[in-house]
Amino acid sequence: MLLHIIQKMFRVVRALRQPRLATQDVRHHAVHLSANYRGQHTVDHEVCTGCDICADICPVNAITMLKLPFKRRNTVPEVNLATCIYCGLCEDVCPTKPEKAIKLSGGRFDILTGGSHADQESFWLRANIPQSYIDSRLAEEEAARVKKEMEAKKKEALAAEEARLAAEAEHAQPVASGAEGEKS
Ligand code: SF4
Ligand code: SF4
CATH class of the missing domain: 3.30.70.3270 (Alpha-Beta Plaits)
Known part of the structure; x- marks a missing residue:
């Protein structure tokens, strides 16, 4: 009986002396x-x-x-x-x-x-x-914004030019037809 108790105590002491799973640094274990x-x-x-x-x-x-x-x-x-x-x-x-x-x-x-x-x-x-990623994304977005703005301005200028040409053509038509009338 005494031997049994001693064996049990020995097992408990041995278990307590072993590192517990929760405190092992598992990063270094396979x-x-x-x-x-x-x-x-x-x-x-x-x-x-x-x-x-x-x-x-x-x-x-x-x-x-x-x-x-x-x-x-x-x-x-x-x-x-x-x-x-x-x-x-x-x-x-x-x-x-x-x-x-x-x-x-x-x-x-x-x-x-x-x-x-x-x-x-x-x-x-x-x-x-990383800050470098943030900076590059911001630069990309800024470049896209500038491109969009320039395209919009280009379109606006093109539309204005077309309107000007149309107005000129409209203005020139009655003058031409007036000149033809004088000849006849
Ligand atoms: S973070 Fe993902 S894995 Fe975790 S509880 Fe939410 S859905 Fe599930
Ligand atoms: S793509 Fe959508 S679902 Fe996938 S990680 Fe990003 S936020 Fe979450």
């Missing part, structure tokens, strides 16, 4: 993933059209759309990983082709295995869009 594994999201902001469908379908409102300073495609999803239930609906409904703009492709396991986070921000998948 993890076998099943084919339909759903992990942390990745969002390709260059592919995303800002359609909001992923945010609309999310059953736990884990997605908020970040407003970007563009005229078109001006929102991109950010995901609260603590609220997310990893159902994958956001990826399923994302309409972009051939690649989905939002994917649950894994790459971070501590959120799924109870890792401790002092900072709540680490539970968010933020958009983190």
Whole structure:
């Protein structure tokens, strides 16, 4: 009996001394993933059209759309990983082709295995869009605006020229017919 108790205590002490799963840094361990594994999201902001469908379908409102300073495609999803239930609906409904703009492709396991986070921000998948991308998109939109403005001005000038020519032709007609009348 005493031996049984000692063996049990030994097992408990040994178990307590072993690192617990929740405190292991799983990023440095080989993890076998099943084919339909759903992990942390990745969002390709260059592919995303800002359609909001992923945010609309999310059953736990884990997605908020970040407003970007563009005229078109001006929102991109950010995901609260603590609220997310990893159902994958956001990826399923994302309409972009051939690649989905939002994917649950894994790459971070501590959120799924109870890792401790002092900072709540680490539970968010933020958009983190590079300034160079923002600048290039703004430059593109400005170039498109200038082009549109110039085309409109060109059209206006063309219409004015056509109107002027028509007025001139109208003015010239009675003079010509008057001259013919004098000859006869
Ligand atoms: S995986 Fe499900 S719960 Fe998580 S953000 Fe996408 S739709 Fe919402
Ligand atoms: S990630 Fe997909 S569904 Fe979500 S806003 Fe972008 S394009 Fe739309």
